[in-house]
Amino acid sequence: MRTEMFWIIMGMAAVTFFTRFASAVLFQQTGVPAWFERWMKHVPTGILTALIMPSLLLPKGYLDVSIHNHYLLAGLVATVATYFFRNAIVTMSLGLVAMLSLRFLGV
């Protein structure tokens, strides 16, 4: 193992852990203020949306709203599946089946 590589990895590990633990440390003594909690309550919806949308609309890094975008089509299938079944495994399975069939059919 190269020494400089070792220290790069340790540096990356330290800052990554900082980003994950800092918020908890900050509120350790004071608790989370009510206004802040009311604001943070929406973070799950915001983060989930922010993680999903680009991977469906820009799977290759550019905006692609067409029937050639398999991620978008399979995403529509997954959305419909969620409405009907409300089950993550069913959603994922139907989404993946849609994804693989689109690929197989070469749409």
Place this chain on the structure above:
Amino acid sequence: MENIGNDFPCTRVTPEFWIGVRDSIPLVVGVIPFGITCGIMALTAGLTGEEALLMSMFVFAGAAQFIAITMLGTGIKGWTIIVFTTLLINLRHLLMGASLAPYIIRLPVSLQALLSFGMVDETYAITIDRIRKKGYSASYQLGANILFYSAWIVSTGVGVLLSGYISDPLAWGLDFAMPAIFLAMLIPRLINHTALAVCGVAALVAVVGALYLPGKWYIIAACLASTVVGGLMEKEGNDAN
């Protein structure tokens, strides 16, 4: 009043832990191709197998590792630039950590640190989905974290071993498991005008941000803009529930 809302550390640890593991399995399927790709990319960029594994064990951050490995591969080897880039890419975790803080800060500090170490996009999503359905459980979160952590290291190792035999595991289509499951977690949250507005703002800012902002800034921008809108709407309209 201290232990309200969590079931740690006493009797229900084991079942909650295993439910956390079980609920994580579908998403782990989507992460394995990324881990394999991470191992392959690391060797291609000139890292040793040992270094690739050490990075996955200590850093445990997919996007940051990909970008650091790419930088190393293109000859950018400065400590400061790589570590600083890692910090910027992972800043989004501050927001996730803040949203889990109300639950986490009731736990022993060593456990807080352990749970925080394992908080990645996927384990965060699994944990908040459990909170929505049944409430917070530290054991549940730990189960999800441990499964993802193990899968990340093992799949990096598989990538290191298979490097040279397979080229692009992301072309398999399994990476679609991530957005599919996140959709299944998101849609049940969209139960009122505020939630729909948060989702709409986040979608718009994320897509525009992914086009024009570097790195993972689109997640931070989308999250900040949408949650501020959500907070303001709630204050005015009180249609929260």
